Amino acid sequence: MSRSDVLVDAEWVEARIGAPGTVIVEVDEDTSAYDKGHIPSAIKIDWKQDLQDPVRRDFVDKVGFETLLSERGISNDDTVVLYGGNNNWFAAYAYWYFKLYGHQDVLLLDGGRKKWELDSRELSTDVPARAKTSYTASEQDAALRAKRDEVVDAIGKQNLVDVRSPDEFSGRLLAPAHLPQEQAQRGGHIPTAKNVPWSKAANEDGTFKSDEELSALYKEQAGVDFGKDTIAYCRIGERSAHTWFALHELLGLPNVKNYDGSWTEYGSLVGVPIELGEGK
């Protein structure tokens, strides 16, 4: 798999606006940005309302995902192009989620909404009407998703990549610095985790760094062993989906999982080990 198989630029997307068989999807937690203006022909998926179970903490199940995509007019053989705000965190999460449920042809717009805006490209408030489909999802691919027991078992054995900011990793902050800090869970990180903030994988305009830069970042600067299996985590799993994309999709590492329970789960577990301060 090459970079162009998973990541496309704005010119590529502009040339395919409205093209049959291509569905552009903006994914965000706060979909008011979509409502104010989005890439022409794009539909929206709400990270929380559409992708999270409304009662328990988990994804929508297979049937729920099939219903969502069918209602949005996405077919199994469509090329789905995802983009969003927050440097593509939620779009990368949706990419991982689409892969989890077996959608084959899915791409990420490099730089997401941010680069599109900074480049002053066209935004539209027209909401496209798409005919319903009959989407069939696969069972979740367990090779892509890490659960808590597996994470605890991975301490000292696998690569654990904590992609939060250094202050969150050390325990000084409990959430990113654009959010209030009063949280229930404990601060710190999973012992043996390497701290490679997601932002180091991105340029200032939100695009991903080159494969060479990414390889140097994880392997040489952070000491991630490319010969071992890897689990990426953050606070709730969307920033680590960005890193999962970099490691699994761009660098092609075979066994990389995203731990979507992440720190909000791990930091609230009773009895598990926690490390404070800088990484060792």
Place this chain on the structure above:
Amino acid sequence: MSNDSCGAPAGGVTITKDKAGKEAIIEGQVLRGGAPVASGYARLLGSGDEFVAEVPLGDDGGFRFFAAPGEWVLRVLAPGNVRLEQEVTADIGQVTKVEFLV
């Protein structure tokens, strides 16, 4: 805005006016000719240009961060290759205000 996600709402999370409580808040506004710049991004950077957080500007050109106390750099990006920055100090219980003029 719920805290069960890490998303950055445009303009930053709303607070009770000027009440920092236990937080160290940095907030401000980006203006062009007296009018708000509503399309753009504010980035909070630590020492050595270390990225910490980013929010899209609000409709009023505003932004807000909940930082650890200390020295920070704020950088604003906006269409037209706008790239401005200022140094700022955050303290617990304080709302530090910053204005950018494009």
